[in-house]
Amino acid sequence: MHRSEPTRRQINRWRQYLANERAEGALYREIARKRTGEEREILLSIAEAESRHEAYWRNRLGEHVGLPRKASLGTRMMAWMAKRFGTFFVLALMQSAEARNKYVDDVDASDQIAADEAIHAEIVRGLAARGRARMSGDFRAAVFGANDGLVSNLALVLGMVGSGASAHVVLVTGLAGLLAGALSMAAGEYVSVTSQQELLAANRxxxxxxxxxxxxxxxxxxxxxxxxxxxxxxxxxxxxxxxxxxxxxxxxxxxEGAIDVEPREEDHGGSGLSAALSSFLCFGVGALIPVLPYIFGASGAVAAWIAGVLVSLALLITGATVGLLSGVAPGKRALRQLLIGIGAAGVTFGLGSIFNVSV
Structure with a gap:
């Protein structure tokens, strides 16, 4: 069957597809290099599929294939991360990227390629889920502990600022909130993890x-x-x-094992003591950030603004990290975390302004 000559727009789009498929295949092979056993085989199989997709677009382009083009920025960033960081975060990012199947609405892409990409998203989702299951409770406690410390202590500090309290009172209150919150988080994490382990043990x-x-x-x-x-x-x-x-x-x-009805649920939560320690330290670090300006002698509106900026940056980082752990776009989670944190602090500042103790 004779194919019509592709348009300039089609040629540009196909060339970009070709570059992306080539880069994604190399990315899967790089991740596979750091894995072993079944996961390595699965990743190499996906890389082979990406090579077939690459051949498809090269065939569609024919004489218009042109010089090699750079892959998209997102794909290049994931390749950079795969070489320098753990594969779990890269797989979590790729889960989000694969879910955005670019071939579904493209009439130039075959149904098989679109179906392949949909299945790839589920494969990566499964591999990322394995990584989440292996992730220790200590890391989870660290991320959420730091986030809670940032939000709660910024709200406490700005509430005191809004009430008209002096810089000294704000500093003392912030340090007290740091200590009280860190101890509370550590105790809660210890009880949570220990209780979960006891419940799992009781069910075995x-x-x-x-x-x-x-x-x-x-x-x-x-x-x-x-x-x-x-x-x-x-x-x-x-x-x-x-x-x-x-x-x-x-x-x-x-x-032996005949009484089991379902596969035993593995516990990847770490010990209650280590999770408590991780939560205590990370909550403390997060809660320390809002009081840093007061520790170094700043006061008034300047200290409040500095605290707000520092916490905003930290919230963006923790929000993006939570997004990665959840397998969704880190940018959206970072923005959501920022809005929630700043919103809570703003409400507390407003409530403090009502009382206006002027200490």
């Missing part, structure tokens, strides 16, 4: 119970009741119990 089957299976009466239904107690339907529980007894008859060692 007793390993010693498996040793009783070979001695059970096959005609009775005790094992079936175990499965039903764990949420299975009577029919499924009966079938699973029958299979378990058959396995026991063939090989008694097969009884």
């Amino acid at each position: 089957p007793d390993p010693e119970a498996a040793g009783a299976l070979p001695k059970l009466d096959v005609q009775a239904n005790e094992l079936e009741l175990v499965y039903r107690a764990r949420g299975m339907t009577p029919e499924d529980a009966q079938l699973k119990a029958q299979r378990a007894f058959e396995a026991i008859r063939e090989r008694e060692e097969a009884a």
Whole structure:
């Protein structure tokens, strides 16, 4: 079938697609270089698919392929990050990028390429989810602890400024808020992580119970009741119990793990003590930023403005980090974090102005 001559706009768009596909394939291979086992194989398979896409656009361009063009800025930035930082953050960024399937509304792209990109987004989502699961609770506590310290202590400091308190009172109040908040966060994190671990432990089957299976009466239904107690339907529980007894008859060692109904949930949250320490330190660092101008002798509106600017920059950083962890565009999360933090501080400043203690 004869193809019509492509327009200048099509040629430019196809050349950009070609450059992006080439760069994305290299990016997946770079990430695969840092991984092992199944994840490495999956990433290399995606890279092969990107090579097929590259060949598709080279074929469409034909004699118009021209000189190699630079990939998009976003793709080049992810390639730079992949060489210098951990692969989890790059995969989280790529999850967001792959979700924006550029071929869905492009009539020049084949249905297969559009479908490939949609599946790639789900593959990257799965790989990023593995990274999130492996992420320790200490890191999570650090990110959210720092963010809470920034917002809560900026609000406290500006509330005191709005009330007309002196610089000395604002400094003392800010330091007191730092200490109280850090201790509260640490205690809450310790209780949260420890309670979660205790709940998970309580839900796990007793390993010693498996040793009783070979001695059970096959005609009775005790094992079936175990499965039903764990949420299975009577029919499924009966079938699973029958299979378990058959396995026991063939090989008694097969009884090990037979009581499990679902795969055991792994705990990646770290210890309660380490999460508490991480939360305490990071909340303290975040809460220290709003009081830095007062520590160095600034006062009045100048100190308040400096505190606001410093906290705004820190909120943008923590918001972007949370966005990366969530697999969404970091820019939107950074802006949301900034608006929430500044909004809370502004409301507290207004409430403090109502009281106007002028200490």
